Amino acid sequence: MTEPIGGVRTFATTERLDDDVVNAVVAAKAGRTVSVCIPCRDEAATIGPLVSVIRRELMLDIGLVDELIVLDDRSTDDTARVAVHSGAQVVSIDDAHQEHGEGHGKGNALWVTLLVSHGDIVVWCDGDVTSFEPDWVTKLVAPLLNDSSVMMMKALYHRPTNYGGGGRTTELVARPLMSRYFPGLTGLAQPLSGEYAGRRTALERLSFVQGWGVEMGLLIDIEREWGATAIGQVDLGSRLHRHRSLHSLSVQAAEVMATILDRAGVPPVEGEVEQVLQRADGSAVPLNCATRRSLASLGLAREDM
DSSP states (O other): OOOOBTTBEEEOOOSSOOHHHHHHHHHTTTTOOEEEEEEESSOHHHHHHHHHHIIIIIIISSOOOOEEEEEEOSOSSSHHHHHHHHTOEEEEHHHHHHHHOOOOSHHHHHHHHHHHOOOSEEEEOOTTOSSOOTHHHHHHHHHHHHOTTOOEEEEEEEOOGGGTOOOHHIIIIIHHHHHHHOGGGTTOSOTTOSOEEEEHHHHTTSOEESSTTHHHHHHHHHHHHHOGGGEEEEEEEEOOOOOOOHHHHHHHHHHHHHHHHHHTTOOOOTTOSSOEEEOTTSOEEEOOOOEEOOTTTTTOSGGGO
């Protein structure tokens, strides 16, 4: 492990893990369980190979992963069918909504996966990743299994510019605001990365912003509760996925900004009923700043059930 940068710890690892290292990580489970959760909406083109690799190499071959859940977030394509055929347990977000109320957005989907999964360690992965390697999961969970002070592990990776680059929201919005209000988190290379893992006992105590601000909300709340050194990152190599247009990213950026400013105690405009993104054509896009309460506060934590 390297020295902390801005409080966050960076865990050193080789590009490719050998069998001895992988076996040591599996042994470190010591009866604990690992869930991999993949929230999806219309990812039929990519979800099959992703699920197949995780099931074959991480569940059946080495037994690192105990539960593999694909959350179908109201897909209109064959995402659910492809995921089931590839070996995942598929959960419809509508089932959770019937019992716990309607929600929407990335953070809402992550909250539901925490609700329906059982693992002591929860690993999240985006469903549109095309460069996934099984070592990603091993590298993310190893510090959580070996160091009880680590509450969350984030991925850092190279995002090739010839495939559209990446990290625009991070560098233009999240990082400047983190530098001003939460400097202890600035050592994170990819604070908004979709690949990360957390300790259930910590995650169940946290509220989840329903929209794009979910990752920043979790990181800020973990730093406040346990300190920045409770957050780690590890290099997963290169990551390829679908990139969004600037027009689409503007909503994501606005929701990330709203979350950081809210956590920093910066009030919205006086008299503003709901937060919106005002576009140049005069249209206003509502921002998804709603929050799902922590599972612990709802009596839904695993220890309460």
